[in-house]
Protein backbone atom coordinates (compact mmCIF):
# COMPACT_ATOMS: atom_id res chain seq x y z
CA UNK A 1 0.00 0.00 0.00
CA UNK A 2 1.06 3.55 -0.69
CA UNK A 3 1.61 5.93 2.16
CA UNK A 4 0.74 9.54 1.31
CA UNK A 5 3.33 11.00 3.66
CA UNK A 6 6.09 9.12 1.85
CA UNK A 7 5.28 10.53 -1.59
CA UNK A 8 7.64 13.22 -2.78
CA UNK A 9 7.22 15.31 -5.84
CA UNK A 10 10.10 15.98 -8.19
CA UNK A 11 9.51 19.39 -9.63
CA UNK A 12 11.11 20.78 -12.75
CA UNK A 13 12.81 24.14 -12.25
CA UNK A 14 12.18 25.25 -15.80
CA UNK A 15 8.46 24.64 -15.91
CA UNK A 16 5.66 23.54 -13.63
CA UNK A 17 6.13 19.83 -14.36
CA UNK A 18 5.93 17.48 -11.39
CA UNK A 19 7.31 13.98 -11.59
CA UNK A 20 6.54 11.14 -9.20
CA UNK A 21 10.06 9.73 -9.31
CA UNK A 22 13.54 11.07 -9.98
CA UNK A 23 13.70 9.13 -13.25
CA UNK A 24 10.41 10.73 -14.26
CA UNK A 25 11.96 14.14 -13.81
CA UNK A 26 15.19 13.10 -15.54
CA UNK A 27 13.26 11.90 -18.56
CA UNK A 28 11.30 15.14 -18.59
CA UNK A 29 14.35 17.40 -18.41
CA UNK A 30 16.10 15.45 -21.19
CA UNK A 31 13.10 15.66 -23.50
CA UNK A 32 12.52 18.37 -26.10
CA UNK A 33 9.77 19.91 -24.02
CA UNK A 34 11.68 22.99 -22.94
CA UNK A 35 12.88 23.74 -26.46
CA UNK A 36 9.32 23.46 -27.66
CA UNK A 37 8.11 25.69 -24.87
CA UNK A 38 10.77 28.28 -25.68
CA UNK A 39 9.46 28.37 -29.24
CA UNK A 40 5.92 28.99 -28.10
CA UNK A 41 6.42 31.62 -25.48
CA UNK A 42 3.75 34.12 -24.54
CA UNK A 43 5.01 37.66 -25.15
CA UNK A 44 2.83 39.04 -22.38
CA UNK A 45 3.80 36.81 -19.45
CA UNK A 46 6.69 34.74 -20.95
CA UNK A 47 5.03 31.44 -20.10
CA UNK A 48 6.03 28.63 -22.44
CA UNK A 49 3.77 26.15 -24.21
CA UNK A 50 4.42 22.85 -25.97
CA UNK A 51 2.40 23.80 -29.05
CA UNK A 52 1.26 27.00 -30.83
CA UNK A 53 -2.30 25.89 -30.21
CA UNK A 54 -1.71 25.79 -26.47
CA UNK A 55 -0.19 29.26 -26.65
CA UNK A 56 -3.15 30.59 -28.61
CA UNK A 57 -5.52 29.00 -26.10
CA UNK A 58 -3.61 30.62 -23.24
CA UNK A 59 -3.60 34.04 -24.88
CA UNK A 60 -7.34 33.90 -25.48
CA UNK A 61 -7.82 32.76 -21.91
CA UNK A 62 -5.40 35.06 -20.06
CA UNK A 63 -4.97 38.04 -22.34
CA UNK A 64 -8.22 38.27 -24.30
CA UNK A 65 -8.03 42.02 -24.94
CA UNK A 66 -4.38 42.24 -25.97
CA UNK A 67 -4.47 40.03 -29.06
CA UNK A 68 -6.90 42.07 -31.11
CA UNK A 69 -4.85 41.57 -34.29
CA UNK A 70 -5.09 37.79 -34.01
CA UNK A 71 -8.78 38.04 -33.24
CA UNK A 72 -9.31 40.21 -36.30
CA UNK A 73 -7.73 37.55 -38.51
CA UNK A 74 -10.05 34.90 -37.11
CA UNK A 75 -13.12 37.12 -37.42
CA UNK A 76 -15.61 35.78 -39.92
CA UNK A 77 -17.42 38.50 -41.84
CA UNK A 78 -21.19 38.34 -41.62
CA UNK A 79 -22.69 37.84 -45.04
CA UNK A 80 -25.51 40.25 -45.58
CA UNK A 81 -28.46 38.36 -46.97
CA UNK A 82 -31.19 40.98 -46.69
CA UNK A 83 -30.72 42.33 -50.17
CA UNK A 84 -33.93 43.81 -51.46
CA UNK A 85 -36.73 42.05 -49.68
CA UNK A 86 -39.41 43.15 -52.02
Ligand SMILES: [Zn+2]
Pocket residue numbers: 012013014015016017028029033034
Ligand atom coordinates in the same frame (compact mmCIF):
# COMPACT_ATOMS: atom_id res chain seq x y z
ZN1 LIG B 1 10.21 21.21 -17.29
Ligand SMILES: [Zn+2]
Pocket residue numbers: 042043044045046047058059062063
Ligand atom coordinates in the same frame (compact mmCIF):
# COMPACT_ATOMS: atom_id res chain seq x y z
ZN1 LIG C 1 0.52 34.91 -21.23
